[in-house]
Amino acid sequence: xxxxxxxxxxxxxxxxxxxxxxxxxxxxxxxxxxxxxxxxxxxxxxxxxxxxxxxxxxxxxxxxxxxxxxxxxxxxxxxxxxx
Amino acid sequence: xxxxxxxxxxxxxxxxxxxxxxxxxxxxxxxxxxxxxxxxxxxxxxxxxxxxxxxxxxxxxxxxxxxxxxxxxxxxxxxxxxxxxxxxxxxxxxxxxxxxxxxxxxxxxxxxxxxxxxxxxxxxxxxxxxxxxxxxxxxxxxxxxxxxxxx
Numbered sequence: 128x129x130x131x132x133x134x135x136x137x138x139x140x141x142x143x144x145x146x147x148x149x150x151x152x153x154x155x156x157x158x159x160x161x162x163x164x165x166x167x168x169x170x171x172x173x174x175x176x177x178x179x180x181x182x183x184x185x186x187x188x189x190x191x192x193x194x195x196x197x198x199x200x201x202x203x204x205x206x207x208x209x210x
Numbered sequence: 211x212x213x214x215x216x217x218x219x220x221x222x223x224x225x226x227x228x229x230x231x232x233x234x235x236x237x238x239x240x241x242x243x244x245x246x247x248x249x250x251x252x253x254x255x256x257x258x259x260x261x262x263x264x265x266x267x268x269x270x271x272x273x274x275x276x277x278x279x280x281x282x283x284x285x286x287x288x289x290x291x292x293x294x295x296x297x298x299x300x301x302x303x304x305x306x307x308x309x310x311x312x313x314x315x316x317x318x319x320x321x322x323x324x325x326x327x328x329x330x331x332x333x334x335x336x337x338x339x340x341x342x343x344x345x346x347x348x349x350x351x352x353x354x355x356x357x358x359x360x361x
Contacts, residue, residue, distance in 0.1 A: 207329060
């Protein structure tokens, strides 16, 4: 699956996108975040404060309990500050 | 239909308005809002701002906000332009233009679009000051402004 990172999430992790295989035991966004956190300190710090994490699956905003599949594009970013 | 553009280069307000009016004579009022880069944040002097965005989704979100505005107010058209990339104090960031037969719809729709854009369009501001660079925090006040439009 394709993962995209923006703003401070991108800076903490150290890349703007990557492809991973979704482990069979992960079914939702929250599970994916737990999986990523275990990948290293950079991921851990990126997802440390869930209050300032927003998620879009296939470019639509979703909650952490949203069900995901291998074909999804998942983007993680902080709350928006445009305008 | 409203025009939505996400672009790196600057925009020309006069040209955008002229393009919307064309030969039409049914427009009673035009409201424009232009957001600029301020040179201060609290007591910090801002040297530069970088605007990051989510290509594709940014356009989609702005189009969705414009569609909602058009369903809610009798608009005769409009334009939303949001820039990204490196900007400096005084630079234009965002433009909202709304056209209507009567002023109330144009004023309200422009305000609605700006409030929603602040909290729902995937853009992120990073400010550079003499003491370093930092991402701008989302403001609770902006979220409340968006919520006030919910029926």
